[in-house]
Amino acid sequence: xxxxxxxxxxxxxxxxxxxxxxxxxxxxxxxxxxxxxxxxxxxxxxxxxxxxxxxxxxxxxxxxxxxxxxxxxxxxxxxxxxxxxxxxxxxxxxxxxxxxxxxxxxxxxxxxxxxxxxxxxxxxxxxxxxxxxxxxxxxxxxxxxxxxxxxxxxxxxxxxxxxxxxxxxxxxxxxxxxxxxxxxxxxxxxxxxxxxxxxxxxxxxxxxxxxxxxxxxxxxxxxxxxxxxxxxxxxxxxxxxxxxxxxxxxxxxxxxxxxxxxxxxxxxxxxxxxxxxxxxxxxxxxxxxxxxxxxxxxxxxxxxxxxxxxxxxx
Amino acid sequence: xxxxxxxxxxxxxxxxxxxxxxxxxxxxxxxxxxxxxxxxxxxxxxxxxxxxxxxxxxxxxxxxxxxxxxxxxxxxxxxxxxxxxxxxxxxxxxxxxxxxxxxxxxxxxxxxxxxxxxxxxxxxxxxxxxxxxxxxxxxxxxxxxxxxxxxxxxxxxxxxxxxxxxxxxxxxxxxxxxxxxxxxxxxxxxxxxxxxxxxxxxxxxxxxxxxxxxxxxxxxxxxxxxxxxxxxxxxxxxxxxxxxxxxxxxxxxxxxxxxxxxxxxxxxxxxxxxxxxxxxxxxxxxxxxxxxxxxxxxxxxxxxxxxxxxxxxxxxxxxxxxxxxxxxxxxxxxxxxxxxxxxxxxxxxxxxxxxxxxxxxxxxxxxxxxxxxxxxxxxxxxxxxxxxxxxxxxxxxxxxxxxxxxxxxxxxxxxxxxxxxxxxxxxxxxxxxxxxxxxxxxxxxxxxxxxxxxxxxxxxxxxxxxxxxxxxxxxxxxxxxxxxxxxxxxxxxxxxxxxxxxxxxxxxxxxxxxxxxxxxxxxxxxxxxxxxxxxxxxxxxxxxxxxxxxxxxxxxxxxxxxxxxxxxxxxxxxxxxxxxxxxxxxxxxxx
Numbered sequence: 052x053x054x055x056x057x058x059x060x061x062x063x064x065x066x067x068x069x070x071x072x073x074x075x076x077x078x079x080x081x082x083x084x085x086x087x088x089x090x091x092x093x094x095x096x097x098x099x100x101x102x103x104x105x106x107x108x109x110x111x112x113x114x115x116x117x118x119x120x121x122x123x124x125x126x127x128x129x130x131x132x133x134x135x136x137x138x139x140x141x142x143x144x145x146x147x148x149x150x151x152x153x154x155x156x157x158x159x160x161x162x163x164x165x166x167x168x169x170x171x172x173x174x175x176x177x178x179x180x181x182x183x184x185x186x187x188x189x190x191x192x193x194x195x196x197x198x199x200x201x202x203x204x205x206x207x208x209x210x211x212x213x214x215x216x217x218x219x220x221x222x223x224x225x226x227x228x229x230x231x232x233x234x235x236x237x238x239x240x241x242x243x244x245x246x247x248x249x250x251x252x253x254x255x256x257x258x259x260x261x262x263x264x265x266x267x268x269x270x271x272x273x274x275x276x277x278x279x280x281x282x283x284x285x286x287x288x289x290x291x292x293x294x295x296x297x298x299x300x301x302x303x304x305x306x307x308x309x310x311x312x313x314x315x316x317x318x319x320x321x322x323x324x325x326x327x328x329x330x331x332x333x334x335x336x337x338x339x340x341x342x343x344x345x346x347x348x349x350x351x352x353x354x355x356x357x358x359x360x361x362x363x364x365x
Numbered sequence: 366x367x368x369x370x371x372x373x374x375x376x377x378x379x380x381x382x383x384x385x386x387x388x389x390x391x392x393x394x395x396x397x398x399x400x401x402x403x404x405x406x407x408x409x410x411x412x413x414x415x416x417x418x419x420x421x422x423x424x425x426x427x428x429x430x431x432x433x434x435x436x437x438x439x440x441x442x443x444x445x446x447x448x449x450x451x452x453x454x455x456x457x458x459x460x461x462x463x464x465x466x467x468x469x470x471x472x473x474x475x476x477x478x479x480x481x482x483x484x485x486x487x488x489x490x491x492x493x494x495x496x497x498x499x500x501x502x503x504x505x506x507x508x509x510x511x512x513x514x515x516x517x518x519x520x521x522x523x524x525x526x527x528x529x530x531x532x533x534x535x536x537x538x539x540x541x542x543x544x545x546x547x548x549x550x551x552x553x554x555x556x557x558x559x560x561x562x563x564x565x566x567x568x569x570x571x572x573x574x575x576x577x578x579x580x581x582x583x584x585x586x587x588x589x590x591x592x593x594x595x596x597x598x599x600x601x602x603x604x605x606x607x608x609x610x611x612x613x614x615x616x617x618x619x620x621x622x623x624x625x626x627x628x629x630x631x632x633x634x635x636x637x638x639x640x641x642x643x644x645x646x647x648x649x650x651x652x653x654x655x656x657x658x659x660x661x662x663x664x665x666x667x668x669x670x671x672x673x674x675x676x677x678x679x680x681x682x683x684x685x686x687x688x689x690x691x692x693x694x695x696x697x698x699x700x701x702x703x704x705x706x707x708x709x710x711x712x713x714x715x716x717x718x719x720x721x722x723x724x725x726x727x728x729x730x731x732x733x734x735x736x737x738x739x740x741x742x743x744x745x746x747x748x749x750x751x752x753x754x755x756x757x758x759x760x761x762x763x764x765x766x767x768x769x770x771x772x773x774x775x776x777x778x779x780x781x782x783x784x785x786x787x788x789x790x791x792x793x794x795x796x797x798x799x800x801x802x803x804x805x806x807x808x809x810x811x812x813x814x815x816x817x818x819x820x821x822x823x824x825x826x827x828x829x830x831x832x833x834x835x836x837x838x839x840x841x842x843x844x845x846x847x848x849x850x851x852x853x854x855x856x857x858x859x860x861x862x863x864x865x866x867x868x869x870x871x872x873x874x875x876x877x878x879x880x881x882x883x884x885x886x887x888x889x890x891x892x893x894x895x896x897x898x899x900x901x902x903x904x905x906x907x908x909x910x911x912x913x914x915x916x917x918x919x920x921x922x923x924x925x926x927x928x929x930x931x932x933x934x935x936x937x938x939x940x941x942x943x944x945x946x947x948x949x950x951x952x953x954x955x956x
Contacts, residue, residue: 142776
């Protein structure tokens, strides 16, 4: 059922539980639809006027339908008590302690995600809307002692793998919704409130790329195929005489596609260049469709190195 | 009560009043519920088609992002579509107005204003609505609201562009179109309130002798519950609309928190308000509104199914109790639209529970309709096809509500195309199909002629295939995680890449759906003059009072004051000479 539903890759610790529930609910839906559907189809054929010229005043006398209705109610009660309530409680009540997690602030604005790391001191510095400018989207007060080592990025969220992360969400202007489809996370960002969420990424971006790689067939008509053009090659490709066309990691350009086709290559291993992303899920204005950020999940060492590199620019 | 006492006289007076009325009084500012019903019908059908046209424009942009719109692209204006290429600002206007027009100017006026107005007084044996002048006013207030909504496209910055939900603060900082939207909504809400009071009084006070509540046609019950929903759910939105107007025009901060920075500028407002408050007030209306859309549709389906199965509706009482229960419950599920606003366990558990509970009466209603088919002698005319298709289509709409009504599964699906697919299955191949069934069913009573069954069947099969072609792929896109309201249909997003190819498919299905509305339009207008004349006042051999009037019913409706002797659907009664036993036909003399 999971494959049938076409749910995206799942790269968080809690994700499989949500997916499992989605699968269970869809089985129930399918069961009910097929059940009603077969009854419906049968009656339409069996009780058409041509076959049954005289209708029966009473019709069905049994109470089977009541038992079915009670059955559905019970199943829904099980879904509620067995899955929905405990899973939700885990999402909103069982936050890890700040000390055991990476804590990040994300401040949404039309149309970008500002990501704020507290730096080595672990304390977020003071911010002030009067200080907000193009160069300082968070309005960070660098005079404040806690703010001196703070790091911020725009549309780029780096996190270490297998460590819980707490994200404190807020918005500068309108309502946005912070969606991470691959991590089964979505949370509205409401101006005037700070809303926390937490999850644990279980795959690094490298692993996600590995798992998302597909074999795609190509033809000369694909030079304007936007899906293909957004991809990067996941293997090296060369002509029969050995001239390199694409190296692993290179973008699929229209020229490269033409060369590949000319070289008689009919399919390529490729993947979307940035599979892990932040998607705005709530209409936030004219740029809502392009309010996209990127998520990079790194190993603990890579993440520390990245933080150090960012700190060196301060 | 004074009016009730005179209601009977209206019947006798109707004949000589008729001649005294001028053209304006008879057809424009009419107080006759049937003329007003037809005014609502024509206006709302036009709005329905206009709202659909907005969507067809959007579907071009989704299928071919950034390519100039053929033929009409140049007519949309430089501010909206320079060079025929739609701007995101304009796309958002189309989205907001599509939803607003379809719900508030199309379906509700059609389901309640047109069918309710025309059919309810006939079905209860009344000469007119309880307050004819109020009825006339409801229509004209609705008309002003509709014109205001349309005119807003011509304001600087165009029409409202913050979604039909108008979430603050986006809507508060939006262009002038939003102000027009709010004013128009105040008109539309006022119209609905006037109408709902009128309906309730009419149904409670003007029923014919012998027409007890347990003998009311299911359609009337559905309208009664609907009227209570409109009466009780709309005022909070009217208040909220006025509050948002104040936020926009008078510098208040009902929905604006402190410390907002919009486009790099600190917003000069007092602050201290809450954007969530708007959502609560909006959904407190908008969830009952879902049942305002669906209940009259179920009512129509009940009438058409009983008539064309030639047997009583199975479980009439359970249908009625389920509808009433649905009405009550619809007031306490609204926050399931808001699971992701930062809701804790207690509140989310409450709303998940009520949401699961409200699914039960819907299941009961649907099951009763399905079981009604058992033992039937089904006539597959056009209205029956539409009514039958309503059942599985509404079924899909209802079932896909399950994963959205449970907070953990909602997490991934919230604000994706899955949601759009879900509620469109409820209202498009659901409600709209039922409304089509109603048009084909009551057309002979209104005009004295039938619509063509052949054109009707082309209309039906084409619409059924196209509707599924539009909405089924939305579930696929939604499960993949594609957000709704994206100007480019998700082209930028990695997770959307695998399902993008459906965009063109859905758009072609949408445009084809428009083509399949042509037989309906031709049928609708041509049959007024060319349709086969009805052989008597009751061409479908129905049992309810609406078929006991002359055709078309004159002002005042009934030639004789009807009296009711039995329940609404006495079809195929054992021992009765015909397979229908009208409510107003006295028992044959015994012996």
